[in-house]
Structure formats: C-alpha cells, structure tokens
Amino acid sequence: MIVTSLCTLSLIFLPGNSNAASLFMQKDVFGGSQQWDTYDFLAVDDRLRGGSSQSYMEAFDSNNTAMFYGVLDTKTLGGAGFASQSVESPNVIFDFSYFSGLELSYLTSEKKYFTIDISNEYSAFLPNGSKPSTVEFQAVFTSEVGEAEGGGPQKVYLPFTDFTPVERGRPSKRPGLTLDLGSIRKVAFQLRSFFDQQSGPFSINLIKLTCISVPYLKEQN
Numbered sequence: 001m002i003v004t005s006l007c008t009l010s011l012i013f014l015p016g017n018s019n020a021a022s023l024f025m026q027k028d029v030f031g032g033s034q035q036w037d038t039y040d041f042l043a044v045d046d047r048l049r050g051g052s053s054q055s056y057m058e059a060f061d062s063n064n065t066a067m068f069y070g071v072l073d074t075k076t077l078g079g080a081g082f083a084s085q086s087v088e089s090p091n092v093i094f095d096f097s098y099f100s101g102l103e104l105s106y107l108t109s110e111k112k113y114f115t116i117d118i119s120n121e122y123s124a125f126l127p128n129g130s131k132p133s134t135v136e137f138q139a140v141f142t143s144e145v146g147e148a149e150g151g152g153p154q155k156v157y158l159p160f161t162d163f164t165p166v167e168r169g170r171p172s173k174r175p176g177l178t179l180d181l182g183s184i185r186k187v188a189f190q191l192r193s194f195f196d197q198q199s200g201p202f203s204i205n206l207i208k209l210t211c212i213s214v215p216y217l218k219e220q221n
Helices: none
Strands: 008-013 020-030 054-060 065-072 082-088 101-107 113-119 136-142 154-159 164-167 186-192 200-212 216-219
Touching: 054 082, 065 082, 065 186, 082 113, 136 154, 136 186, 186 200
Parallel strands: none
Antiparallel strands: 008 020, 020 200, 020 216, 054 065, 065 200, 082 186, 101 154, 101 200, 113 136, 113 186, 136 164
16 A cells, blocks of 8 residues: 555455456545544534524544534525535645545434535635635435444445536536636535425534545556
C-alpha cells in the first residue's frame, strides 16, 4: 500500500483470476483516518428564508462518528423546507479530481431522502443573517434502516456523474454548468422536504465519507 497526500492506493487481485487486478484509490473526507469535528460544520437551514427547520451535527470522539439530526419543518414555508450541515470556505478545501465518486457509511433507524451537496462556489452569511444562494451539485440517496446484510454500517456509493446542479432546491437554469472536482469549496449533508414529501424529526449516524475511484481491470502480461 502506497500512502500519498492525495489518496491511498491498493492493488487488489480478483479471486479466481490471477491475470487481472483492480486498482483502487480512496481518501477519507470525514471519519476514518480524518477526525469528525463539530466545529467544522455550519447549520444552513431554511431559517435563512423565514423557515423553521433546525439541524445539528454532533461528533463523538470515542468512535470517530457523527450524528446529523434535527427537525425538518414544512408548514412555515408551505411545503418547502431544508435542513443541512455544511463545511465551506472561500478557499479550496477538497480536491476530488483523482476520484470517481463518494461513498458514505452510515446507520439510521429511519428511511429518508438525504442529499450530499458539493460546490465550487462560496457565499458568506450577511449581517442580516441571510446567505446568498449558490449553485450546488447534489446527489440524492434513500437511507436504509438498520445494519447492512451481514452486519456493519450501510454504505451508499454516489458517482460524481450523478451530482446535478441545483439552486434554491430546484434544477439550476444557468447554462453550461460543470463541476470542477479539483476546487471544492463546500461539502454538505442535507435533508430536504422535496416539496412536502417528508418532514419531522430526523437523525442519521455518519460513520465516514470517503472519495473513491471505481476499481478497473488491468490486464497483466
């Protein structure tokens, strides 16, 4: 195994086929080899727009996991609503350019539609407490309840090709949008109402978020 500042490389030989191997790259974003830190996250909820949703992120040093939880309200904004916890900076904080997607390991007792948002843009909170909207690239997953088959956390893989541009919860109308994976300024976990499809209390135990490459076959001479 070769460890670099960008990723961890592993050469994995496939069972029953000694002439083929897969090259697998991974890099922990939160959790795993990286510590979850509550102070890295900001609450970015619909209260910015007059809503009542609230979200929190609590890190547990004992097992290096975090809990994303809160209440998603849809009554105040007439069916709309969102609650999110975001790590963001005016400077580039992540380089995902060597990878093909994100894998989240988690545990939860609820089936919900969560999203992971990443963005090249940054906007600061204004003095009045509002926050200008930005274009975010968003992927949706449905959380599975309980442990995975065989035990352990659930895992979901989200290829970067599944991240689509959104603005204020709707598909962005800006033409020609592309995501620069080498200049990520924001990563966020979010629960949206999807216009009154879900609401109420929620919680999900986040084990780790990892950027990975899809293993590919390499023929050996």
